[in-house]
Amino acid sequence: MNLLVIGATGRTGSEIVAEASGRGHDVTGVATSSDTIEDVRVYPDDELPELLADADVAIDFTVPSASHEYAALAAEAGVPYVVGTTGFDEDGLDALRAASESTPVLKASNFARGVQALLRVVEAGAEALPDYDIELTETHHNGKRDAPSGTAKTLLDVIDSAREDALDRVHGREGEHEREDSEVGVHVRRAGNVRGEHEVLLADNDEVLTLTHRAESRRVFAAGAVDAAEWLLGREAGWYDFEDVL
Incomplete structure (x- = not known):
């Protein structure tokens, strides 16, 4: 080819x-x-x-x-x-x-094939735990320009598709901010030479489920x-x- x-x-x-x-x-x-x-x-x-x-x-x-x-x-x-x-x-x-x-x-x-698997698992988790709070954190190298990353946006779209109503995307928090049930927190980090890491956290009912993908290269x-x-x-x-x- x-x-x-x-x-x-x-x-x-x-x-x-x-x-x-x-x-x-x-x-x-x-x-x-x-x-x-x-x-x-x-x-x-x-x-x-x-x-x-x-x-x-x-x-x-x-x-x-x-x-x-x-x-x-x-x-x-x-x-x-x-x-x-x-x-x-x-x-x-x-x-x-x-x-x-x-x-x-x-x-x-x-x-990354693993990210495709993560998308499927996140969708299943968001469907199975409809009332759990969701937070998303992504980390990339210090030269990446777009924030949140394209992968983070795709994960957020998958979460929205799994929930009855789309969640309000709150990008970081500062000062007094009482978390609403209708929001998903989105947190972006840029540092060093990190290839790419995405973490979706679902929490409620005295338990926490964390789903993570990290690219090593x-x-x-x-x-x-x-x-x-x-x-x-x-x-x-x-x-x-x-x-x-x-």
Whole structure:
């Protein structure tokens, strides 16, 4: 498979290059400037239209402001598109969905298989314990821009779907704040080189249930992204997520 990795010199992008090369795929990198990593040539992003002509699948781990434009180019070229970028606003997501009308687009906030399992367990817990208080804490490296993380938002959406009424999302607390039954606390930490940790706490009835996922290496996200690219090849145009891969 000819795989085009957009954002190839980034933290996760470079891991994707290594993972895909290790599986025997032909890999080309794209970044904001030319370079060479893992013996893979990296081209500047203004050459993306020409590079897409030879690509079987593209993987994008960049920034929202550029990602939806890259997706439009992939749609024009008919190249399946895997998106791991997070932090999109509604307009950005609409642009990705528009691209999926012309080519298969797989969007995920997290490509770790364990996170997909966590989503299922959190949904089951929120359904089984409908009156329990819920708090969510997530921790990432100090360079992560969007807060809460895309994975945290996905977890919150799952919690909402499991409850009869959506919970009010309270982002941190300060001063006097009496907790309401209708809220879920959302707490964000940014420090060091933490790859990613998410904890959902459910508490009531003199008991506490804590559900946690911690990524030990970015390679777990890279492996999932390449799994998604392999799965997406040959699919019909449409909107997919990582749950479809699993």
